[in-house]
Amino acid sequence: MRYITYLVIGVFFGIVMFKSEAASWFRIYEMFQFGSFHMYGIIGSALVIGVIGVQVIKRKRVGTLDGSEMSLKPKDKGVARYLIGGTIFGLGWALSGACPGPMYVLLGAGFPSILVVIFGALLGTFLYGLLKSKLPH
Amino acid sequence: MSWINDPWPWYVAGPLIALTMFLLLLVGKQFGMSSPLRTTCSALGAGKAADFFRFDWKAERWNLMVVLGAIIGGFIASNFMSDNTVEINPEVAQQLSQDYGIESAQEAYLPTEIFGLENFMEPTNLAILLIGGILVGFGARYAGGCTSGHAISGLSNLQLPSLIAVIGFFIGGLIMINFIYPLIF
Numbered sequence: 304m305r306y307i308t309y310l311v312i313g314v315f316f317g318i319v320m321f322k323s324e325a326a327s328w329f330r331i332y333e334m335f336q337f338g339s340f341h342m343y344g345i346i347g348s349a350l351v352i353g354v355i356g357v358q359v360i361k362r363k364r365v366g367t368l369d370g371s372e373m374s375l376k377p378k379d380k381g382v383a384r385y386l387i388g389g390t391i392f393g394l395g396w397a398l399s400g401a402c403p404g405p406m407y408v409l410l411g412a413g414f415p416s417i418l419v420v421i422f423g424a425l426l427g428t429f430l431y432g433l434l435k436s437k438l439p440h
Numbered sequence: 441m442s443w444i445n446d447p448w449p450w451y452v453a454g455p456l457i458a459l460t461m462f463l464l465l466l467v468g469k470q471f472g473m474s475s476p477l478r479t480t481c482s483a484l485g486a487g488k489a490a491d492f493f494r495f496d497w498k499a500e501r502w503n504l505m506v507v508l509g510a511i512i513g514g515f516i517a518s519n520f521m522s523d524n525t526v527e528i529n530p531e532v533a534q535q536l537s538q539d540y541g542i543e544s545a546q547e548a549y550l551p552t553e554i555f556g557l558e559n560f561m562e563p564t565n566l567a568i569l570l571i572g573g574i575l576v577g578f579g580a581r582y583a584g585g586c587t588s589g590h591a592i593s594g595l596s597n598l599q600l601p602s603l604i605a606v607i608g609f610f611i612g613g614l615i616m617i618n619f620i621y622p623l624i625f
Contacts, residue, residue, distance in 0.1 A: 306502065315460060317511065319457060327550060330528065335617040340450070349455065349458045350596060354598065367467060375465070391583075392578075394575045395576035402576060403577075410514065411513065414555055415560075422573060424576050427576060428481050
C-alpha cells in the first residue's frame with residue numbers, strides 16, 4: 304500500500320514536470336539565457352509556498368501521517384562540496400538539458416535517447432562513490 | 441478543456457511541485473530525485489567497489505517507486521495531455537537556429553537535432569548526452585542533491601548549503617551556455 308502511495312506521488316510529479324515544460328531542453332536553455340521568466344517563476348513560486356509550508360510545519364509541529372517527525376534534517380555544513388559539486392551539476396544540466404527528475408519523465412514520454420543521459424548519470428554517481436575520499440568536502 | 445492540453449503556466453506548476461514535496465514529507469520521506477541514482481548503483485552491486493554504496497538499499501526502494509511513477513507520469517502527460525511542442529522566447533529560438541542550427545524550437549519538446557532517434561547516435565550527440573549525464577550524476581552526488589533536493593527541498597527549509605549549491609548550479613549552467621556551447625555546436 305505504501306508503495307502505491309509513492310508511485311502515485313511519482314506519477315503526479317511526472318505529469319507536473321512534463322506539463323510545466325520543466326523537462327524540456329528548450330526551457331532549460333532559455334532559462335540560462337535569461338530569455339523568459341517561466342523557469343524562474345516555477346522555482347520561485349514553488350519556493351514561496353515551500354518556505355511558508357515548512358515554517359508552518361515547524362511551528363505547529365506537524366508530523367507525518369503515522370505520527371513520526373518529518374524528514375527536515377539540516378544539511379551538513381560546508382562550502383567546497385556545494386560550490387564545486389553544484390557547478391559540475393550545472394555544467395551537466397545545461398549540456399544535457401535534463402536534471403534527474405525530468406530524465407525519468409522524458410523516458411516515459413518516449414525519448415529513448417534519454418537513456419544515454421540516465422546511463423551517464425548512473426556512471427557519474429558511481430564515479431563519485433569511487434572518488435569520494437579524494438575530493439574536498 | 442484547454443488546460444489539459446495547454447502547457448501549465450509557472451504559477452500552476454510551482455505550487456504543484458511544492459505540493460509534491462509536502463506529500464512526500466507527509467509520508468515521512470524527502471523530496472530529491474538524485475538519491476534514486478545512488479540507490480540504483482547500490483542495487484546493481486556498486487557496494488563491491490565503494491563504501492558509499494554499501495547501505496541497505498532495500499530500505500530506499502520507495503524512491504525507486506517515485507521514479508517509476510515519474511516515468512508513468514511522463515507517458516501519460518506526453519500521450520494524452522500535450523501536443524509535445526514547447527513555445528520558448530522567439531528571440532532565443534531564432535538565436536538557436538542562427539548560431540547552432542537547432543531549428544526544432546517551437547515545434548518539438550526536445551531538440552530533434554540532438555535527441556531525435558535518427559540523430560542521437562551521432563558521435564557528437566552521444567558525447568553531449570553521455571558527458572551531460574555524467575556531470576549531472578557526479579555533481580548531484582558531490583553537492584549532496586540536485587534541483588529538487590537543494591533548489592526546492594533545501595531552500596524551502598532555508599538551508600545555506602542549498603543556496604551555495606544552487607549558486608553553483610547557475611555558475612555551471614552559465615559557463616556551459618556562454619563559453620562551452622560556442623565550442624561544441
